[in-house]
Amino acid sequence: MLSPLPASVLIDPRTGEMTGRTRRYEKRYSDLGGLFLDEAAFVATAREQGDEIAYQVDEFRPSDRPGDLIFGTSTLYPGQIGDEFIFTRGHIHAVGDRPEIYLCQSGHGVMLMELADGSTRAEEMRPNSLVYVGPHWIHRSVNVGDTPLVTLFCYPADAGQDYDIIARAGGMRDLIVVDGAGGWKQVPNPNYRPRAAIPGAD
Ligand SMILES: O=P(O)(O)OC[C@H]1O[C@](O)(CO)[C@@H](O)[C@@H]1O
Numbered sequence: 001m002l003s004p005l006p007a008s009v010l011i012d013p014r015t016g017e018m019t020g021r022t023r024r025y026e027k028r029y030s031d032l033g034g035l036f037l038d039e040a041a042f043v044a045t046a047r048e049q050g051d052e053i054a055y056q057v058d059e060f061r062p063s064d065r066p067g068d069l070i071f072g073t074s075t076l077y078p079g080q081i082g083d084e085f086i087f088t089r090g091h092i093h094a095v096g097d098r099p100e101i102y103l104c105q106s107g108h109g110v111m112l113m114e115l116a117d118g119s120t121r122a123e124e125m126r127p128n129s130l131v132y133v134g135p136h137w138i139h140r141s142v143n144v145g146d147t148p149l150v151t152l153f154c155y156p157a158d159a160g161q162d163y164d165i166i167a168r169a170g171g172m173r174d175l176i177v178v179d180g181a182g183g184w185k186q187v188p189n190p191n192y193r194p195r196a197a198i199p200g201a202d
Pocket residue numbers: 057073074088089090091100140153155161
């Protein structure tokens with residue numbers, strides 16, 4: 001099998017636009033149902049802004065083969081649903097031991113991470129902060145600022161994504177919410193069900 005050719009792309013750190021990408025996909029507010037604690041606030045937002053893009057991903061995917069790397073940018077627009085800051089769906093890699101790095105290009109965010117046993121870490125992201133998401137960590141980006149949060153990501157090409165691990169636990173263990181003083185805080189999610197208590201949980 002032929003190896004992918006070397007490649008280079010150009011990234012706009014403010015918008016996340018990656019010239020030379022192999023794919024772009026967009027998630028609209030209407031795609032994010034069931035993810036936020038305040039369902040009434042979500043329904044109201046989706047009614048008004050359902051067609052608006054919540055985040056978009058530009059990626060460069062040379063192949064899906066082990067040993068290769070997928071990289072790209074994610075641009076998460078600012079917003080709140082009730083007290084919660086807007087976030088990406090979040091996932092664990094389908095091949096669970098595959099890690100990922102995120103390098104913040106612009107904006108202000110939090111990388112919220114969680115292990116299947118409920119251990120949690122939240123790492124703040126500012127331009128040039130780099131977050132290493134170790135193997136087996138569920139991860140979700142949260143925009144806690146008022147400008148787009150642009151991150152550059154890179155992960156093994158055979159990693160894949162499992163989105164269901166969050167849904168099965170009623171969400172992530174913690175929420176990132178407004179603190180009432182212009183910042184953010186991390187609070188427990190009242191809907192979270194520890195995975196050990198879920199029949200068949202990993
Ligand atoms: O895949 P999600 O959880 O919707 O979030 C998108 C982000 O995660 C990635 O899938 C990378 O793991 C990127 O495409 C992007 O940073």
